[in-house]
Amino acid sequence: MSVTSSTALDSQLTTTWGPTNSYPDGPLVMSGYTSRLWPHESQPQFWSKYQVWEWLQQVLDIHQIDASSIPFQNFDMDGHQLCSLSYQDFIRAAGSLGPILFHSITELKWSGQYHVEIGQLDLKPELDYSCPFPDVSFPPGEIYDPSLHSLAPVASPTPSSPDIKRSFSRPHQVKKHNPRGTHLWEFIRDILLNPERNPGLIKWEDRTEGVFRFLKSEAVAQLWGKKKNNNSMTYEKLSRAMRYYYKREILERVDGRRLVYKFGRNARGWRESEK
């Protein structure tokens, strides 16, 4: 397990990751975090609420399940609590997705080292979970506080074993046709919903109304591009995609204010209470 990548952070901090694909394919995957992980961070029972949240995101992502299809508030707990849930608890908390989550956490509980050598579940090697939203556009010098990393290390826990994938009863209706995972609006929403990982990229203007504003438009575009394995993404292009959402009412128009958008009636999972 070439935990190498030591300098992954450095490169991320600088600006790099965008250019050439930092994600060829193959085992590589696990990034620099691995080496920075504290033993606790690799053991679910010691996870913070945030890490639990992150684990959820990863499992959903790997299974290409829409993030809005699970009641996140049911998992507003730390790792200790999470680990004490029974299979039935998972069913109650996540319905048909319960088995998947249960299996994942069970695996993790049994292997505090899951993050090592997992690089090749037959899943795409595209997991960029380990990226704590490096802020690309930052001009050299003003990188985002490295201390943030200590908050979101976990990252690498690529939900363990390959068999997790399909082993359990395949809940039906679990995923639709996504042009490669998450939709743009969901990607944006998730950044918004995860302040710890949002080093000033996007900010809520009006939380209850669903109004938000891009603070670092190009950085967000770079991140989006990274997720789509497209290093030439720009805000110009990303915004075109955003504008298409108006018609579908996933976004509502907010004119006059530059870089400001608002979630529409067809955007789900962004409200504090909802879902």
Added chain:
DNA sequence: AGGATATTTCCTGATT
């Protein structure tokens, strides 16, 4: 294989 969906890419023109 082919259509549908969701962007991505490009572009011209208007605003801020």
Added chain:
DNA sequence: CAATCAGGAAATATCC
């Protein structure tokens, strides 16, 4: 002036 906003058109990438 540079950055955005607006959309139309056409090209792509995935999905099913």
